[in-house]
Amino acid sequence: MTSVFTMIINGDLPGTFIWQDDRCVVFMSINPIERGHALVVPTDEIDQWIDVPSDLREHLFEVAHKVAKAQKRAFDCTRVGMVIAGFEVPHTHIHLIPANSMSDMDFSRAATSVEIADLEAAAESIKSALAE
Secondary structure (H helix, E strand, O other): OOOHHHHHHOOOOOOOEEEEOOOEEEEEOOOOOOOOOEEEEEOOOOOOHHHOOHHHHHHHHHHHHHHHHHHHHHHOOOEEEEEOOOOOOOOOOEEEEEEOOHHHHOHHHOOOOOOHHHHHHHHHHHHHHHHO
């Protein structure tokens, strides 16, 4: 069965993209814990991160590193937390969450809805910082 992330990648569902290449995408979480919460997702539908081939895993972490540095500049946060949980969607994804404290990483605080304009504004801030 096709994952919701594959549907976003294929354009069947809307997504607010920050990054796209032939191996992965980065888009804004629709249930952000903090402003700027983004997901790094391989285009290949791989359920568990431990099954990701090493070359793709290296690529995902390189992209995550670039995006996290941009998030840190864009949102002036202390850190950008990284979480690979793998329970929400059966498609490997890395959460990148701008954070100033450990409580900023609490998934129980995730928004249940967010305005598309807010996601787009956060994405633009990250893209601008990536371009610097």
